[in-house]
Amino acid sequence: MEKVLVLLLIALTVAHAAPDPRGILINLDEGELCVNSAQCKSQCCHRTSGLSLARCAHKARENSECSVESLYGVYYKCPCERGLTCDADKTIVGAITNTNFGLCLDAGGSKQ
16 A cells, blocks of 8 residues: 555656646556556556556457456456456455456357
């Protein structure tokens, strides 16, 4: 939690120094560093491991690995694009252990 606060303070300092802060804290493009998914245009702040930096990434496409929506705002697998559902373990244990990964499936289609 302390690390998040330090990163947030640094980001706010940089944003305050910039003449047009839009694009520094919010509305970030794919590949830009982020702290929370709300900052990204795609609404997915993604990291590859617990030690990696999080970056904005596109949402998961059909038949791609995905995560269900998270309270943390940072994902190891991005949530699905609009119109798709993540067929994954949606239990509290999966959310706590961050193992609630699945596949993006068409919400209107049938599972096979």
